[in-house]
Amino acid sequence: MLSDAREIVAGEPLLSVRDLTVSIGTRDVLRAVDLEVRRGERVALLGASGAGKSLTAAAVLGRLPAVAAGRGGVELAGEDVLAVPAARRSRRVRITAVGQDSRVALNPLVPVGVQLRAAVRAAGLDPSGVDLAGELSATGLADPGHVLAALPGELSGGQRQRVQLAMALAGRPDLLIADEPTSALDPVNRRRVLDVLAARLTDSSTALLFISHDVPAAQELCSRSVHLAEGRSRSAPPARETRHARAAVRPPDDPAEREPLLRACDLHRVHPDPRPWRPWRRAGEPIRALRGVELDLGCGERVGLAGPSGAGKSSLLRILLGLDRPDRGTVTVDGREISGGRARDRRWFRRAVQYIPQDPAGSLNPRMTIRALVAEPLRRLGVPGDHADAVRAALDRVGLTGELADRRPGELSGGQAQRAALARALVVRPRLLLADEPVGGLDPALRDQVVHLLDEACTATGAGLLLVAHDLDVVGSLCSRLVVLDAGRVVEDGPTAEVLSRPVHPVTAELVRAAGLDPRVPAGDI
Known part of the structure; x- marks a missing residue:
C-alpha cells in the first residue's frame, strides 16, 4: 500500500527526469538527460558502456555516489527526488530495482527466504499473504x-x-528499474527471465525502466527507448540491431601434440544441506555440485566452458583456482598438484594461472589507482624486472593510458x-x-573490443584460455x-564449430537454440 494518503493522478508521469546533469568533480558525466515513464509503461534506457545508464538509475533511486552532484529535476509522482533526503520521502511510489551484480544485492550471511520476506515486508505487504516459493518458481x-x-x-x-x-x-512495485537483469544468465535462463518480466508486467500496472545494451530484449519488452550517448539522451523507438560480428574461429589446436598444461581428474564436490539446522529436522540431501569431472587443457589451447545455471561451472572454477578443494580428484598444472602446502610455496601457481572476473568492480580495490592495481601482482609475486615498464606495457x-591509468575503479x-x-x-x-564471463556485462561494441584484446593477448603471450561464458x-x-x-x-566435449552446429546432448541443443544459432538437430531428438 502507498504510505502517503494522496493518490497518483491518472495520466501524470510516474517518473519524470528533466534536464538531469550529474557532475563528478569538474566533469559533467550526464548532461541534460530527459526521460519519462508513465504508469504501466515499459521504457528502455540504452547506450554503450560508460554512457551514463547506471548513473541515471542511481539518480532516480536517490543513490548517487557521494562524489557525484546532481542538478535538474527527478520526480516520482510529482515529488522531487534530488531535493528530498531518502528518509523524508513520502513513498507515494513503490519502487524496486534489480541490479547487474546479485552479490551486492544479497546479504551473504542470511538465507534467501529471510531476505525475500524482508523485501515483501519493506514494500508494505504481509509476507504470509505472498507465495514466496511461487515467486521463485516464476523466475x-x-x-x-x-x-x-x-x-546466496x-x-x-x-x-x-x-x-x-x-x-x-x-x-508489487509501481516502478521496476532493471539494470542489465539478464547479462549474467545463460541463453535459456535469459529467455525465461524475459518471459517472466513480460508476463508479470502485462498482468499488473507496474512500469518498467529497462537498462540494457541488449537491443533485442529491449525491442521485445519495451514500447519505446531512450538512448544515451556521451551523457546525453535522445528518444526513439527501439532500433533494430544486427548481432555483433563474429571473429574468425582460430584453427583448432592439437592437444595430442603437447602435454596438458591443466589437468582435472575425477573431480567430485558435495556441498552439505544448506538449510539452517533445527533440532526437530533431519539433515536434508547434500548438493552434488561436481560428479566426476574430467578436463584437460593444453599449452596455448583455448577452451570454452558452457552450461545452464547451476550446472557446476562456478564450483569447478573455484577448484581450478585453488579457492576450494574437491572431495575427490586432483588438479595439476604442469604436472604439479595445486592444493596443499603453504601459501608462499604456491606462488608459482598464482603466477602461472591468472583470473579475469565477471565483475571487475568487485575485485579491484576502490582506493587504489589503476596503475597501482596493475603493479600490485608484480610486487606480491616477486616478479623480477622493471615493474614500471611492465605496467606501462600492460x-x-x-x-x-594517460589520465585513465591514474583514475580509481569507481571512475571507470x-x-x-574490465580492461x-x-x-x-x-x-x-x-x-x-x-x-x-569477462564480457557478460558489456555492450556489443565493447564486447567485441574485449574479445579482440583477449585474442591478441593470448596470441602474443602464448597463454592458454579457459573461458566460462553464456554467450556462445x-x-x-x-x-x-x-x-x-x-x-x-x-555432457559434451569437442571442437567448438562441431558442437555448436551438431550438438549431441539435449542440454547443449537447448543452449544453442536459445542463443539463436539454429543447431542441425531434429526437434524430435531433443
Whole structure:
C-alpha cells in the first residue's frame, strides 16, 4: 500500500527526469538527460558502456555516489527526488530495482527466504499473504524450497540473479528499474527471465525502466527507448540491431601434440544441506555440485566452458583456482598438484594461472589507482624486472593510458574496468587465463573490443584460455574447443564449430537454440 494518503493522478508521469546533469568533480558525466515513464509503461534506457545508464538509475533511486552532484529535476509522482533526503520521502511510489551484480544485492550471511520476506515486508505487504516459493518458481528456479533455505553463496550466479528478480517483483512495485537483469544468465535462463518480466508486467500496472545494451530484449519488452550517448539522451523507438560480428574461429589446436598444461581428474564436490539446522529436522540431501569431472587443457589451447545455471561451472572454477578443494580428484598444472602446502610455496601457481572476473568492480580495490592495481601482482609475486615498464606495457595493450591509468575503479565505465582487470591478469605473463564471463556485462561494441584484446593477448603471450561464458558467439570467436557441463557432469566435449552446429546432448541443443544459432538437430531428438 502507498504510505502517503494522496493518490497518483491518472495520466501524470510516474517518473519524470528533466534536464538531469550529474557532475563528478569538474566533469559533467550526464548532461541534460530527459526521460519519462508513465504508469504501466515499459521504457528502455540504452547506450554503450560508460554512457551514463547506471548513473541515471542511481539518480532516480536517490543513490548517487557521494562524489557525484546532481542538478535538474527527478520526480516520482510529482515529488522531487534530488531535493528530498531518502528518509523524508513520502513513498507515494513503490519502487524496486534489480541490479547487474546479485552479490551486492544479497546479504551473504542470511538465507534467501529471510531476505525475500524482508523485501515483501519493506514494500508494505504481509509476507504470509505472498507465495514466496511461487515467486521463485516464476523466475525459472527449479527447486524453490531449497533456494529459500540456501545462503546466496550456495547458489550459482544465474540463480542469485533470479532470486533478486523475485525479490523485486514480490513487492508489487509501481516502478521496476532493471539494470542489465539478464547479462549474467545463460541463453535459456535469459529467455525465461524475459518471459517472466513480460508476463508479470502485462498482468499488473507496474512500469518498467529497462537498462540494457541488449537491443533485442529491449525491442521485445519495451514500447519505446531512450538512448544515451556521451551523457546525453535522445528518444526513439527501439532500433533494430544486427548481432555483433563474429571473429574468425582460430584453427583448432592439437592437444595430442603437447602435454596438458591443466589437468582435472575425477573431480567430485558435495556441498552439505544448506538449510539452517533445527533440532526437530533431519539433515536434508547434500548438493552434488561436481560428479566426476574430467578436463584437460593444453599449452596455448583455448577452451570454452558452457552450461545452464547451476550446472557446476562456478564450483569447478573455484577448484581450478585453488579457492576450494574437491572431495575427490586432483588438479595439476604442469604436472604439479595445486592444493596443499603453504601459501608462499604456491606462488608459482598464482603466477602461472591468472583470473579475469565477471565483475571487475568487485575485485579491484576502490582506493587504489589503476596503475597501482596493475603493479600490485608484480610486487606480491616477486616478479623480477622493471615493474614500471611492465605496467606501462600492460596498460598500453588494453588501451588504458594517460589520465585513465591514474583514475580509481569507481571512475571507470564497466568496459574500462574490465580492461583494467585484463591488464592486471596479463602483467605477470601467465601461462593460463581463467576468465569468468569477462564480457557478460558489456555492450556489443565493447564486447567485441574485449574479445579482440583477449585474442591478441593470448596470441602474443602464448597463454592458454579457459573461458566460462553464456554467450556462445563469444565462445565461437575465441575457443577451438567447447566443454558443456550439466548437473555437475561433462555432457559434451569437442571442437567448438562441431558442437555448436551438431550438438549431441539435449542440454547443449537447448543452449544453442536459445542463443539463436539454429543447431542441425531434429526437434524430435531433443
